[in-house]
Amino acid sequence: MPLDNPAQFIRRFLGFARGSVRLILRGNRAYRLWLAALGVLIVSGALAYANQVRNGLALTAMRDQVSWGFYIGNFTFLVGVAAAAVVLVIPAYVYDWKPIREIVLYGELLAISAIMMCLMFVMVDIGRPDRFWHLIPPMGHLNFPSSVLAWDVLVLNLYFLVNFVVATHILYRAFHGRKYAKRLVIPLVLLSIPMAVGIHTVTAFLYNGLVARPYWNSSILAPQFLASAFCSGPAILLVVVQVLRRFTRFEIRDEAIWKIAELMAYAMFLNLFLHGAEAFKEFYSGGQDVLYTRYWYLGLNGHHTLVPYAWSAVGLNLLAFALFIVPAARRNWVILNIGCIATYAGVYIEKGMGLIIPGLTPDALGEIYEYYPSVTELRVAAGIFAVGFLVFTLMLKVAVPISLGEFTEKKETSDLASVAWAGH
């Protein structure tokens, strides 16, 4: 890399920033409506959160009995999305299967937005966000290696950093019309694969390691987390690439999409199998610990708020599996998209509410408190999703033209020159 002097570097970076801002501001009606909708959700979420900070977490439906709820459920689901988006790198690089390669960059951008959402969900869940720095040494104290939460803080931030560096490096280089530095990118991409598995395993261990909660204290949890993540992450990505293909010059071969759908079918099978194995063990052996599984699937002592959700998740997951395992079905675009939505919704339910709430219901002393998220929780969560989608949209808005060679330094300077010449 030819070394720039600082002034040059700043000038080039400003050119990049200016061009990016212009790209972001430009867009058709659908794009502007999309941004406006996200903006509304973000404002609503911010107001709800401000209220929550002022009045305390009492505005949520969480109580001592069910001390984690919707926020931590969303956090768990999104860790899976972040992990799986990058795991697509495996077929792309290990098997050198070119059609998927184009998607990898977008997978990384998705991972960045998903991790951002994860960190935001943790922030809104803690009682003292003003003390967040207590986790960060040397001023704070991170209880490492004893606390799995400390591990999670470390791996999530590291994973964010790795993906951020890779994605921005590739894009920034492409903007300047240069190829990315292999010596930097290849090791980091290779590192990101075990890290993707790592963030999800550590997050599973967060629950898995608690002897107090039999519903989580099962060694099947981490494998099942990974299996369901391999369904939900690609499900989002498949929809995104179809949108990109429709509205930009971005190209991706049909085979790539079908291949990913096929991999999702296998992952979904594994996910269903692991759930089935766990349900069999609980119901057939019939020990005390079946209470939690029973609460989720059948309800307990007349409490069955969550039962419809449990069976919708099972139904949606089965549907997705059926649609993706049949080659003719997954090659039909309408069916493929129905499958993606079913996967996303099914995994979202089973891994959000379906993991957290039955884990804590009945509580440690046998009390059943029926949790259902409050309006504050729903608004804050919608706001966080909106921030995530906004970040992802804006990143794509810049990244797609760069990777298509439509937005480069050369074009920028010639554009500027022509604009200046036209007298603007």
Add this chain to the structure above:
Amino acid sequence: METDGKTTKPTRRMFASQAAALAAGWVLTACGPKRLYEAPRAQLKKAIEDMERQYRERLGVNVSVSDAPPIPGVEFAYALDLSRCIGCRRCVYACVKENNQSRDPQIQWIKVLSMEKDKGIDFSAADPYYAPAEVPEEGHFYVPVQCQQCRNSPCTKVCPTGATWTEKDGIVVIDYDWCIGCRYCMAACPYGARHFNWAEPEIPKAEINPNTHYLGNRPRPKGVVEKCTFCIQRTRAGRYPACVEICPVGTRKFGNLLDKDSEIRYIIEHKRVLVLKEELNTAPRFFYFYAT
């Protein structure tokens, strides 16, 4: 360590950089806010003066905050006689008053469970909200549950910031100024002993107990976790916990596990004692027994 006989002369640069590092370290450790766990004595004194001043300003009450350390040679333990408890809940309310628990929203460190005699200790059939005209109820017995002060405490293990730990006298404590309110400890506790301040705790001014301990019953802020501390403010001063004192039927016993002649040792050695959820290997310092 072996030396090769050669010593390097400290250069001016080395001296300067090391002095700077030392100074920076000193600033970070001495001036910055800190976990009370590792605060040196002098800093703890200052922190406590700050607490007292803040309580005076915020609550309008002269709260005195003790910093009494663990007494050498003392490890506290508790024993509760299940055959005597009548389920009157006097312990619950004595605890609320003594330990400045929020009245609104209501926080109670002790939970008394009503159980059916023919089912034994079965949490899935327990009723914490029993409200008959008179206790004890026919066919029922009562199991009061509070922090079990585990030797193998799952809560302290999982805390990401080290805001909760076990003191030398066996009391598991929380630093309310360091807790970030993530509630991981609540998920980890098998006894439902930890409680969260979901809103700003409220106690009528006249009902505030001004005799407090910095790791115990001093008023808590919103957004942090709290729990039973064996009345650390009392027991480190040689008194019984409030729940032991109030119990009208002598169900509750408390003492020093390391003292061979203590009542608690007598009970453990001569009665049939049990601990809750023994299979979880938490090794509580809180025992249950049947005296009759």
